Amino acid sequence: MTLTFYIARRFMQMFGLVFGVFMAILLLIDVIDQLRKSGVSLGGALYLSLLNVPESLYQILPLIMILSAIALFLGLARSSELVVVRAAGRSGLHFLLAPVVMALLIGAVAVAVFNPLVAATSKAYERVAERRGQDSAVLSLSKDGFWMRQGGEAGQSVIKAERSDPSGTTLQVVTVISFDPQGMPFERIEAASAELLPGEWLLHGAKRWSLVDPNPEQTAKMAGSDIHLPTDLTIDRLRQGFGAPSAVAFWALPSYINALERAGFSARNYRVWMQMELALPVLLAAMVLIAAGFTMRHARFGKTGQMVLLALLGGFLIFFLRNFAQVLGQNGQIPIFFAAWSPPIAATFLALGLLLHLEDG
Secondary structure, X not given: OHHHHHHHHHHHHHHHHHHHHHHHHHHHHHHHHHHHHHOOOHHHHHHHHHHHHHHHHHHOHHHHHHHHHHHHHHHHHHOOHHXXXXXXXXXXXXXXXXXXXXHHHHHHHHHHHHXXXXXXXXXXXXXXXXXXXXXXXXXXXXXXXXXXXXXEOOEEEEEEEEEEOOOOOEXXXXXXXXXXXXXXEEEEEEEEEXXXXXXXXXXXXXXXXXXXXXXXXXXXXXXXXXXXXXXXXXXXXXXXXXXXXXXXXXXXXXXXXXXXXXXXXXXXXXXXXXXXXXXXXXXXXXXXXXXXXXXXXXXXXXXXXXXXXXXXXXXXHHHHHHHHHHHHXXXXXXXXXXXXXXXXXXXXXXXXXXXXXXXXX
């Protein structure tokens, strides 16, 4: 038990060191980038970087894990601690129990704690970026449907719809409130449906109210034909309007998915992301096993550089396959569960097969 706690402590120290190094590097790069493109002060650039860097760290967490495991096993091999452990009658698989368990715990904490933190910082960064931009389109969900905002030279318009088709280009039960450049509402339109065309919304069965009249209801009238409402929205911007799935905290994903589906949008991207988050602890444990399969050997065997390179290539390969499977799952070419769970499970079994082949204890 003492040996298990010792290995677990060494692993956590190494993981903290590698994580800190990557955080410092990414923070430095991002601060320089913010100073270059945003023209803010050093303090403002540091603030923006602190909001932006957590998302990058979270994305490369599997690579940080395999680097930490490689550094741990190389350090234990150089100090001959691996030889002492084997001489004490501990097998290699028993020795790996502590780092694998710690990797699973790190993955669980990352999903439960770090993921909501990343979502919060990403949203804060987007709000700051939005204040710097102009005429941005914002979409949000509510119990009654969804809302979107579009901007232009004539002012902004807020559009509410109860539901949509999966592509988001045909809306049902639509309400449009238009604002002048000074931010005052001047018109309200209610329509049975709205269709997104290049450069405009085509409103069917619409009724208009002039909000500048003393009695808008008295002057309201049904439109004799379809209404053409100018817009700068496109299909791509509309689909991206809800943001990346990573911008939604893990604990809020189920309700967010239900709200998307009630509004008529496809929530497949968010379902894939949720399953991938659930599979993250298994992926991190697989990274530890991959590193062990190539580097948990005595330093006197030689070829240490080649083994480290093979371990890194194996980790990058699994990382690439995971991202590739995510794209296939989001496009509907493979099932969601298969897209999220097959890379980490396959990596785990392949690494265990390599360890059983090399392990003689």
